[in-house]
Amino acid sequence: MADGKAGGTQSGEALLFLTDEQLRKGIEAMFFAYRGFTADPDRILEKYGYGRAHHRAVHFIARAPGTNVNNLLAILGVTKQSLNRVLRTLIEDGLVESRVGVQDKRERHLYLTETGQSLEAELSEAQRARMRVAYRDAGHEAVAGFRRVLEAMMDPDQAAYFNAMSKTGSKKEE
Amino acid sequence: MADGKAGGTQSGEALLFLTDEQLRKGIEAMFFAYRGFTADPDRILEKYGYGRAHHRAVHFIARAPGTNVNNLLAILGVTKQSLNRVLRTLIEDGLVESRVGVQDKRERHLYLTETGQSLEAELSEAQRARMRVAYRDAGHEAVAGFRRVLEAMMDPDQAAYFNAMSKTGSKKEE
DNA sequence: CTTGGAATGTCAACAACGCTGACTTAAAGT
DNA sequence: ACTTTAAGTCAGCGTTGTTGACATTCCAAG
Numbered sequence: 001m002a003d004g005k006a007g008g009t010q011s012g013e014a015l016l017f018l019t020d021e022q023l024r025k026g027i028e029a030m031f032f033a034y035r036g037f038t039a040d041p042d043r044i045l046e047k048y049g050y051g052r053a054h055h056r057a058v059h060f061i062a063r064a065p066g067t068n069v070n071n072l073l074a075i076l077g078v079t080k081q082s083l084n085r086v087l088r089t090l091i092e093d094g095l096v097e098s099r100v101g102v103q104d105k106r107e108r109h110l111y112l113t114e115t116g117q118s119l120e121a122e123l124s125e126a127q128r129a130r131m132r133v134a135y136r137d138a139g140h141e142a143v144a145g146f147r148r149v150l151e152a153m154m155d156p157d158q159a160a161y162f163n164a165m166s167k168t169g170s171k172k173e174e
Numbered sequence: 175m176a177d178g179k180a181g182g183t184q185s186g187e188a189l190l191f192l193t194d195e196q197l198r199k200g201i202e203a204m205f206f207a208y209r210g211f212t213a214d215p216d217r218i219l220e221k222y223g224y225g226r227a228h229h230r231a232v233h234f235i236a237r238a239p240g241t242n243v244n245n246l247l248a249i250l251g252v253t254k255q256s257l258n259r260v261l262r263t264l265i266e267d268g269l270v271e272s273r274v275g276v277q278d279k280r281e282r283h284l285y286l287t288e289t290g291q292s293l294e295a296e297l298s299e300a301q302r303a304r305m306r307v308a309y310r311d312a313g314h315e316a317v318a319g320f321r322r323v324l325e326a327m328m329d330p331d332q333a334a335y336f337n338a339m340s341k342t343g344s345k346k347e348e
Numbered sequence: 349c350t351t352g353g354a355a356t357g358t359c360a361a362c363a364a365c366g367c368t369g370a371c372t373t374a375a376a377g378t
Numbered sequence: 379a380c381t382t383t384a385a386g387t388c389a390g391c392g393t394t395g396t397t398g399a400c401a402t403t404c405c406a407a408g
Contacts, residue, residue, distance in 0.1 A: 088387095353407100
């Protein structure tokens, strides 16, 4: 049970000796970093009268164009009503297009319009810029470690979505 | 300008060659990891009818007992009214004690009661447990990298608070 | 001593974004 | 035909953030 992917945690060596104080610092680092992480998009969204929920929807639609509502629901982990409220405003404002499915006409496939893509690009670029700077400041190996810890921190099902999205454009059915 | 603390980014070598796709993965990793990070405390808080705001207040009061409201405001980055609502319920429920300042009687110094400490311990232990597992799975060097990237991702003023809190029990005045 | 301003607290109103529950419509599966 | 599924909608509620206005208390400067 203790022999996960960290193959080398033999007790002879350093053994990842972790004080509560070190763990607490990690917790606080997550708190402060997440605030930085969302600060730039939040500023941009405010200009357009949107919130973080809109950002998330736009992000994952950009990531998987043509995805349906149920799929988005599962990724975002919110209720249908919550997502719908956000999605409706995005569609009304002409940022998202909802196309009825061809094979299954119950499904709505979601796409970003030109306007939607441009907002997504603005948000994404701001966030990537911060990430780029952080990565550069921290160095190459730090980035690998960063990603490894974050993945280990996810819930297993969330990690599954995360890894599934690695194959960027793998639209299994089309 | 490009020569920050990452002294070794000479273009000859790897140069931290970062595609937008890699950065995007980092962004999504932050999103999913933060959800995991808050999942356990959220479940506990629900039992008591509290939310994340209560958790944050309790955490930082535990971290710096005797802190005043203005200080907490600055760390949490919310308005006085927002914090006050949370603080009031915590005081009413007997989790937090508010003592009038001795030198400056306008100030209220905040402390956790026994009950408050026990909730804090429950929340903190859940969160530390996840962090501990993530750290162990990711390995020793990954942890250092994780922390380095998170620090670089913070806003400078938030990073200042973060680093100031490293000296755990530095109660300058008492 | 009076007055200005800082620290705190309170009230009201509002917005974003979660939630539950109930219900409809349409299409698909059986 | 009947059931299930996907999606959308309406109503209502809770947490947590925001402004704005205002009272109180107290320190400190004039």
